[in-house]
Amino acid sequence: MxxxxxxxxxxxxxxxxxxxxxxxxxxxxxxxxxxxxxxxxxxxxxxxxxxxxxxxxxxxxxxxxxxxxxxxxxxxxxxxxxxxxxxxxxxxxxxxxxxxxxxxxxxxxxxxxxxxxxxxxxxxxxxxxxxxxxxxxxxxxxxxxxxxxxxxxxxxxxxxxxxxxxxxxxxxxxxxxxxxxxxxxxxxxxxxxxxxxxxxxxxxxxxxDDDFYHRRGGIQYVKKECKFQFKIYKEGYISIFRCILNIFFRGTPRLLPKTILAFIYKVVRSN
Incomplete structure (x- = not known):
């Protein structure tokens, strides 16, 4: 049930x-x-x-x-x-x-x-x-x-x-x-x-759809990503080194044009 x-x-x-x-x-x-x-x-x-x-x-x-x-x-x-x-x-x-x-x-x-x-x-x-x-x-x-x-x-x-x-x-x-x-x-x-x-x-x-990539891109999403990564670092879920790496590798692509972001998503998700 x-x-x-x-x-x-x-x-x-x-x-x-x-x-x-x-x-x-x-x-x-x-x-x-x-x-x-x-x-x-x-x-x-x-x-x-x-x-x-x-x-x-x-x-x-x-x-x-x-x-x-x-x-x-x-x-x-x-x-x-x-x-x-x-x-x-x-x-x-x-x-x-x-x-x-x-x-x-x-x-x-x-x-x-x-x-x-x-x-x-x-x-x-x-x-x-x-x-x-x-x-x-x-x-x-x-x-x-x-x-x-x-x-x-x-x-x-x-x-x-x-x-x-x-x-x-x-x-x-x-x-x-x-x-x-x-x-x-x-x-x-x-x-x-x-x-x-x-x-x-x-x-x-x-x-x-196209809205999916729009919602996951832009400076506002990057700010939320950074806030989240620092939050889980402070609470002991990840190290400061991992925090910085996550912000770089997860945050940087979100500032790219939507078509490039969509391509990156497809590559990452299929591996």
Whole structure:
């Protein structure tokens, strides 16, 4: 039994949200409940997509809890608020613009049954831009590899992750760390020696359009990157040497033109 958790930004595209909702309802192992956060005031079209999803969930006997924000609070605070409303210990993160393969949750819950000691399970994902060739975003599989990888890059594809609510809450849950909410949570848990696992399967298709690179480029993103790297250095997650290297190798490309940044992303993610 598991809860599906999704925060929906008020500027989300209705068509993307509808595809994401459809992929959830097509799961071979359906959620036992859904917790949705409306992060900001929705337009009419986005609201219609949400109401249609609630209607379809009711036909499948899936209760839906909706949390409404009149003003956007951001992803970290929204997810933490939603987490408190989750009834089941297994919580699956669903992104509002990505497509879940039909067997994602059945494969994930089966993995938990086999490895009860694991707190967080993710998967490899496929990144796609309609009209272009998709690429596989691979992540390390075992917990010791995930720990090593976490010192310079996010070791989990957040949109593919399912975790144990009790363990996440034990480290304080999500925090307001713009662009790095999930990454910071994994670092907190890894430091406390919680076990992680990534399945060597592509179980989520991730939408990577022009907006994706726009959001991850520019001086404002670099400033947030620097702030995050210094934060995790001060808290003992990385050394000062690693902090400087991360800022250089992760920050510098974000100042490049969008087309070059997109090329770098594709090279890094496919290796």
């Amino acid at each position: 598991y809860t599906g958790l999704m925060s929906i930004f008020f500027k989300e595209k209705p068509g993307n949200l509808n595809e994401s909702f459809t992929s959830i309802l097509n799961q071979t192992l359906l959620p036992n409940e859904m917790v949705l956060i409306k992060d900001g005031v929705f337009g009419d079209e986005l609201d219609r997509v949400l109401k249609n999803f609630v209607f379809n969930c009711a036909k499948k006997n899936i209760p839906v809890k909706i949390i409404k924000h009149n003003i956007s609070k951001g992803l970290g605070l929204s997810l933490n608020e939603g987490l408190r409303r989750c009834s089941y210990n297994y919580v699956a993160r669903f992104d509002s613009d990505d497509i879940n393969l039909t067997n994602r949750m059945q494969r994930t819950i089966k993995a938990f049954d086999i490895r009860d000691d694991v707190s967080v399970i993710g998967t490899n994902v496929e990144e796609f831009n309609p009209g272009n060739k998709s690429i596989k975003k691979k992540v390390p599989l075992r917990s010791n590899e995930i720990l090593k990888f976490s010192r310079f890059r996010n070791p989990m594809n957040h949109m593919s992750v399912t975790f144990k609510k009790d363990d996440v809450e034990a480290v304080g849950g999500y925090e307001d760390v713009p662009y790095f909410e999930d990454y910071y949570l994994w670092l907190k848990m890894l430091k406390k020696s919680y076990q992680f696992l990534n399945l060597d399967d592509i179980l989520v298709s991730v939408r990577v």
